[in-house]
Amino acid sequence: MLRFLLVAGFLWSGLVASHIPSHQENTAASNTVSDHRHRRTITHDPTEDKNQLTTPQVLQSLDTLVLSQLKTNTMLQDLSQTFTTHLRDYSAATQEVKSTIEDLTQALFVHLLEHTEAIEDNEHSNTTQDLTQEIEDLEHTVLQQEAQHQMTRQTLEQQEETIQKQQQILDNQEEIIQVKEDSIQKLREESDILGREVDVGKWEKRQVVEELRRMKDEHNEQLEELSTELQRVKVSHESCMSRVQELAETKQEITNLQQFVHSQRDVIRRFQEDILRLTDQKDNLDQQLRECHQDMADNRDCSDNHHHHGRHCTNLTQTDTSSTRRTPAVDCEDFVSRGMNDSGVFLIFPKQSPSGVNVYCEFEGGKAWTVFLARRQHTPQENFTRPWRDYRNGFGNPLGEYWLGNDNLHALTDRETRYQLRVVARSLEGVERSGEWQMFSVRDETSRYQLNLNQYVTTSQLGDALQYSDGMTFTTMDSDHDAWPHGNCAAFTGGGGWWFRSCSDALPTAPLSKYGDEDDTTLSWKIFSPSGPSAVTLSEIRFMVRRQCSGRC
Incomplete structure (x- = not known):
C-alpha cells in the first residue's frame, strides 16, 4: 500500500x-x-x-x-x-x-x-x-x-x-x-x-x-483693322443711301410716268379703236361714194346720148342702174360678197337704222357672223349693270365688250329672213365650246323684246342653256318682266339684263369672275356639255347671228 x-x-x-x-x-x-x-x-x-x-x-x-x-x-x-x-x-x-x-x-x-x-x-x-x-x-x-x-x-x-x-x-x-x-x-x-x-x-x-x-493682341489688331474698314463702309453706306434716295425719287418719278402712260394708253387705245371704226366707216362711205359717182357718170352719159338714142338710153339706164348700184350692208353677211374676209369692226345699216351702227364681224369659212354680245377680260372692264334704256340703245366697244342694243337686234332679226344663233364660250380653264340654234329673233319694245329661239343643233359642243329663256321678255334692274315671284332676277344675279324666267341657266351679262368661284352672280353657263348639267364659270362668251342664206333671201 x-x-x-x-x-x-x-x-x-x-x-x-x-x-x-x-x-x-x-x-x-x-x-x-x-x-x-x-x-x-x-x-x-x-x-x-x-x-x-x-x-x-x-x-x-x-x-x-x-x-x-x-x-x-x-x-x-x-x-x-x-x-x-x-x-x-x-x-x-x-x-x-x-x-x-x-x-x-x-x-x-x-x-x-x-x-x-x-x-x-x-x-x-x-x-x-x-x-x-x-x-x-x-x-x-x-x-x-x-x-x-x-x-x-x-x-x-x-x-x-x-x-x-x-x-x-x-x-x-x-x-x-x-x-x-x-x-x-x-x-x-x-x-x-x-x-x-x-x-x-x-x-x-x-x-x-x-x-x-x-490671340488677344491679334484680335485687337483685327478689331482695329475692322474698325477702320467699318468706318470706310459707313462712309460708303452713307453715299449709297444718298444714291438710293435719289434712285427712289427717280423710281417714283418713273412710276408716276408709268401710271400716266398707262392712263394715256387707254385713251390711245380708245383713239385707235375710234380710228379703226372711222376707217371702216370711211371705207364703206368711199365704196358707197364710188358707187354713187359711177351712177352719176352713167346718168350723165345717158343724158348726153338721150337726144340721139331716145328710148334705148332709158332702158339702158334702168338696166345698168339695177345691176351696178349697191345698197348699204344690213349685216356682216353683206361684206362676204364684197370680198372681205378679215374679222373686225364694220358699219351696218339694219332696218330702221339710217345712221348705221358699228358691229364686230367674224369671218370663218366663207361665212360672216354679226356679234351682238361680247364678254371678255378687258381693260377697262365694261359695266353691264345698266338700266332698260342702255340695253335698248346699246353700249360698249365692239373691239372689247359691248351690247348691240335691243332695238338694233330687233331691226336685224325681225323680218322675213331667218337668222341663226351661234354662242362661243370659254371656261376659266381655257376649254372652248360652241353651240348653234337654227332660229333666233327678237320682237320690238312694245313686246318687251320677247325672245324666240328653237331648233338647237344637236351636234353642238355647248349645252342648250338657252331653252329655259325661250319665249321670255327682257328684264333689267329697273324693269322687271321675269316670271320669278320672289323678286327681280337681274338684281339677284349681278345686275345684268337678260331674258329671265325664274331666273336663267345662262348668265352672259353677269360680272366676270377672276377666281373661278361659280355662283349665281358671275358670268356662267349651267349646261356646259350637251350630255347634261355641268355648270362652269366663264372667262369669255360671244353671241352672234347670221342669215340662213347668202345675199338677200
Whole structure:
C-alpha cells in the first residue's frame, strides 16, 4: 500500500508539472502577439481605384487614417500590457501551486520513510491506524488539490480561448491597419501623381495664358483693322443711301410716268379703236361714194346720148342702174360678197337704222357672223349693270365688250329672213365650246323684246342653256318682266339684263369672275356639255347671228 502511494505521488507530480506552462512559454506567447503588431505586408484595396480625389481630399484622408492608426496602436498597447500582467499573475500562481505540491510530496515521502519499519513489523496497530488516517487525509488533500488543479486548468483553458479570440481580434485589427496603410500609401502615390499633374497643369496654364495673350493682341489688331474698314463702309453706306434716295425719287418719278402712260394708253387705245371704226366707216362711205359717182357718170352719159338714142338710153339706164348700184350692208353677211374676209369692226345699216351702227364681224369659212354680245377680260372692264334704256340703245366697244342694243337686234332679226344663233364660250380653264340654234329673233319694245329661239343643233359642243329663256321678255334692274315671284332676277344675279324666267341657266351679262368661284352672280353657263348639267364659270362668251342664206333671201 505504501509503495502504491509513493508511485501515485510521483505520477501526480509529473502530471501537474506537465499541465502548467512555464514562464518562458508565456513570454514566447507575448512575444508572438508583439510580433503580430509589428508585421507589415503590402496589399491593395481595389475600392480605392474607384475614387479620384483631389489634393485637399487626399491630405484630409491621410490625417484621418493616421489618427485612426494611432488610436488602434494605443488600444493594442493597452491590451498587450493587460495580457502581459495577467500572464505574470497566472505564472506566479502556477509556480506557487507547483511549490506546494512539491512540498506535500516531499513531506509525504519523509513521513512514509519514518513509518516504513513500523508498518512492516506491525508492532503498533494504533500507529498504523493513525497512519492510515493520515494517508486518507493526505489522499483527500491530494483530491482537493487535484480538483483545484482541475479548476485552474479549466480557467487556463478559458483564458487560452480568450487569448485566441483576442489574438483573432488583433489579427483583424492588424489587417485593417494594413489595409489603411495600403490606402495611405495609395493616396500618397496619387497625391504625388496629382502634384505632378498640377505642375503640368500650371505649365500648360502658363502656355494657354501666353497663347491667349497672343490671340488677344491679334484680335485687337483685327478689331482695329475692322474698325477702320467699318468706318470706310459707313462712309460708303452713307453715299449709297444718298444714291438710293435719289434712285427712289427717280423710281417714283418713273412710276408716276408709268401710271400716266398707262392712263394715256387707254385713251390711245380708245383713239385707235375710234380710228379703226372711222376707217371702216370711211371705207364703206368711199365704196358707197364710188358707187354713187359711177351712177352719176352713167346718168350723165345717158343724158348726153338721150337726144340721139331716145328710148334705148332709158332702158339702158334702168338696166345698168339695177345691176351696178349697191345698197348699204344690213349685216356682216353683206361684206362676204364684197370680198372681205378679215374679222373686225364694220358699219351696218339694219332696218330702221339710217345712221348705221358699228358691229364686230367674224369671218370663218366663207361665212360672216354679226356679234351682238361680247364678254371678255378687258381693260377697262365694261359695266353691264345698266338700266332698260342702255340695253335698248346699246353700249360698249365692239373691239372689247359691248351690247348691240335691243332695238338694233330687233331691226336685224325681225323680218322675213331667218337668222341663226351661234354662242362661243370659254371656261376659266381655257376649254372652248360652241353651240348653234337654227332660229333666233327678237320682237320690238312694245313686246318687251320677247325672245324666240328653237331648233338647237344637236351636234353642238355647248349645252342648250338657252331653252329655259325661250319665249321670255327682257328684264333689267329697273324693269322687271321675269316670271320669278320672289323678286327681280337681274338684281339677284349681278345686275345684268337678260331674258329671265325664274331666273336663267345662262348668265352672259353677269360680272366676270377672276377666281373661278361659280355662283349665281358671275358670268356662267349651267349646261356646259350637251350630255347634261355641268355648270362652269366663264372667262369669255360671244353671241352672234347670221342669215340662213347668202345675199338677200
